Amino acid sequence: MRQLSLFPSETSSPRSEPRVATLLREEEIQRPSRIHIVPHGASPVLAARLSSLLREEVEVELTDNAWTMVSYRRVSGRLHFRLHHMFARAHEPVMRALAGFTGRNRRAHGRAIDDYVRQHRELIKPAAPRAEPPLAPRGRVHDLADIYGAINARWFGNQIQARIGWGRRSAGGRRRSIKMGVYFHDHRIIRIHPALDDERVPRYFVEMVVFHEMLHQIFPPSADDDGRRTVHGPEFRAAERRFPGYERARAWEKAHLHLLLRQRS
Ligand SMILES: [Zn+2]
Incomplete structure (x- = not known):
């Protein structure tokens, strides 16, 4: 089909590496997080160790977070750490790095923390898959679930396993393709372009x-050497041409493409 995606990207690149350390921004703190607190989330032992290194009051909360291993913020004068539970058994040099991470030499301490995380990455539970966005197959005019179901039964022996829905309408204006x-x-x-509804x-x-x-x-993309x-x-194109409505649909497209390129809001 024609190129030029009008779809907002659905395949935002997955974050493959856990972020080692972040200073949480205010809005992140407010948001309910996906963090599962391990039992006894508060760790007075780690808090005491960090507190003696930093000479100030420290709270530590252990998490089972998949992405953020270390974060800290100040809460009413106290330093509040959230640490992945892998740090529960960290030795002195790592504790010093955690303490130092709140100071000026962030970068060097961050590297030491990073190394520790890498050595213990088997303790990181994979992130729960993101909730899939709801799909809306029923349009104003055409019902995609109905069309999909009929085609699947008639031409694919119900072997296709997919979900279908209308794409989101994009901002107004004339499209070139x-x-x-x-x-x-x-x-x-x-996803089917909403202009077709x-x-x-x-x-x-x-x-x-x-x-x-x-x-x-049926025909996933292939790559040559x-x-x-x-x-x-060629197999894909041949199969496509065998669809009985193919010629008629192509002819309609040629004659009426302009309808689809004109954006309605
Ligand atoms: Zn295609």
Whole structure:
């Protein structure tokens, strides 16, 4: 299909490395977090050790956080640390690094903390998968769940396993091109461009777009020896042309593309 994504990216790059240390910003503190506090979340032992190094009052809360291993903030004059529970057994040099991290030489101490985290990374529980955004298959005009279900039964023996929904409407203006649909392999999600949810767009055209996106599950992208990716290989194109509505849908697209390029709000 035409290139130029009008979809807000759904594949924001996953954070692959745990962040070692962050100074929490105010808004992060307010937000309910996904942190699971291990039993006895407060650690008076670590607090006492850090307190004697820093010569000030310290509180320590142990977490099972997957991303932020170390953070601290000041709460009414006291230094409040949140530390991954891997630090419960940290030796003196690491404790010094934690204490030093609140001071001027952040960077050097951060490196020492980083090394410790790397050595104990097997204790980090993988982050819970992000909640998937809700999909809205029922449009004003076309019901994508209905179209998808019928195509899956008729042409794929119900073998396609995906979820489908309308894409979000983007800001107004005239488009130069439009990407009718998109298939996200990782999440098995099909999104159809909301401009197609229009009484002037015939169902058989939406069907062809949905069929196309479903084919992506059957023919995943391939890469040749040079790493060049083929998304719509010859097999894909041949299968696409076998769809009975294909010629008619293509002809409609040629004649009516301008309808889709004009943004309605
Ligand atoms: Zn495609």
